[in-house]
Amino acid sequence: MNKALSPQKGCRIVEVECKSILNKSGLADWTVNCYAGCEHGCRYCYARFATRFFHPGESWGSFVDVKVNAPQALASEVRRKRAGRVFVSSVCDGWQPSEARYGLTRQCLEILLRHGYPITILTKSALAARDLDLLASKGGVEFGVTITTLDEGLRRLIEPRSSPSAERLALLEEARRRGIRTYAFLGPLMPHLSDTEESLTSLLKAVKEVGADHFYIDRLNPRYGVWQSLRDLLQEHFPHLTEQYRRILFEDRSRAEYSRGLMSTVNRLARRQGLDARMRLCF
Ligand code: SF4
Numbered sequence: 001m002n003k004a005l006s007p008q009k010g011c012r013i014v015e016v017e018c019k020s021i022l023n024k025s026g027l028a029d030w031t032v033n034c035y036a037g038c039e040h041g042c043r044y045c046y047a048r049f050a051t052r053f054f055h056p057g058e059s060w061g062s063f064v065d066v067k068v069n070a071p072q073a074l075a076s077e078v079r080r081k082r083a084g085r086v087f088v089s090s091v092c093d094g095w096q097p098s099e100a101r102y103g104l105t106r107q108c109l110e111i112l113l114r115h116g117y118p119i120t121i122l123t124k125s126a127l128a129a130r131d132l133d134l135l136a137s138k139g140g141v142e143f144g145v146t147i148t149t150l151d152e153g154l155r156r157l158i159e160p161r162s163s164p165s166a167e168r169l170a171l172l173e174e175a176r177r178r179g180i181r182t183y184a185f186l187g188p189l190m191p192h193l194s195d196t197e198e199s200l201t202s203l204l205k206a207v208k209e210v211g212a213d214h215f216y217i218d219r220l221n222p223r224y225g226v227w228q229s230l231r232d233l234l235q236e237h238f239p240h241l242t243e244q245y246r247r248i249l250f251e252d253r254s255r256a257e258y259s260r261g262l263m264s265t266v267n268r269l270a271r272r273q274g275l276d277a278r279m280r281l282c283f
Contacts, residue, residue: 011039011062013098018067021108022077022086028120029084032074032112034104035092036065040124040162043233044188046223047091060229061161064098071107078115085118085140095125097161106131113138122146122185124162129171136178143175144183149194150202157237158190165206173210184210187218187282191248192241195219195262197269204273215275217266218282219259222249259283 016036025031036051041061048060055063067073088094094105109131112119118140121128128143135141145168149155155165163171176182184207189195194203207215220226227249234242247254263281270276 011064012058014063014065015068016065017069018073020077021067021070021073022081025087025090027090028087030081030086030117031088031090032070032086032094032105032108033089033092034067034070034094034102034108035089035096035098036067037061037063038092039064039096039098040093040159042124042159042162043229044158044190044220044226045229046221046226048229049224050091052224060225064092064096066098066102067104068102070104071111074108074111078111078117083115083117085120086112087120087122089122093123093125093162094121095123095127095131097127099125100127106134109134113141116140120144123171124159124168126163126167126171129174132175132178132180135175135180138180141180142183143172143180144185145169145172146185146187147203147206148187148189149199150206151194151199154190154193157233169206169210172212176211176213182210182212184212184215185218186215188220189218189262190220191245191258193238195265197265200266200269201273204269204275208273208275212278214278214280216280216282219262220245220249 021032022030037055038045038047039061045060088105099105109119113134120142122144124146135143147165147168148158150165152164172182172184186203230245231242234245248258249255267276270279
């Protein structure tokens, strides 16, 4: 098994029961999250807002609540709730290391597919390859991976326990090979680290090579808890960038200027690669 898929030492795994699992979402009609908390521990993650009352003061990535009755709850809810697109997952990675042991996301996918729900998946885990057999040749399925950088050193710093980007690209390629509609989510781009012309060019080339049907690009956003987490990382590894990040995130003028520049660069580079028709900007 990939090392990144084993639960990290010191991560507190707690089994809990949930009342409901098919919840309303701004990303689709519904979302399913079989875990509260995420071992991947991405430094820019804002999903930490979802656990702020249950895990006050605990550091993001150091705990996971496993909703052991998620498949049973879902089986009951799909009979009562209207059908609609389901996003898997919005506030955790459904294929984080605990999924290798519990298989809850897989069981939920089986239920959703059996009841004809269209599904959009987004993951940073190579473990999702396990479930491509369920998704192949099913209508209404979109399979996406997030890739923020191809620089493994940077990836380990900002997404410490996720799968390496090369494994995610291979996963996307395999999904496409199996006839599944695919997309890449390139973001959030880290100012002055993964948003450089060189970095963007290699990201776009990689997306082109794997043949994703479309891709999104997003900038870094100052959502819940992001600044506190990133500020510590910057101070430790890139102290010269701390003040620039603060301005880009919180000063209107700097943010607008930064966004305009990034937009113009990604548009130009995507045109150069013949990818502009497949690109969707999130800002
Ligand atoms: S994989 Fe997603 S949910 Fe998990 S820590 Fe990273 S950004 Fe957050």
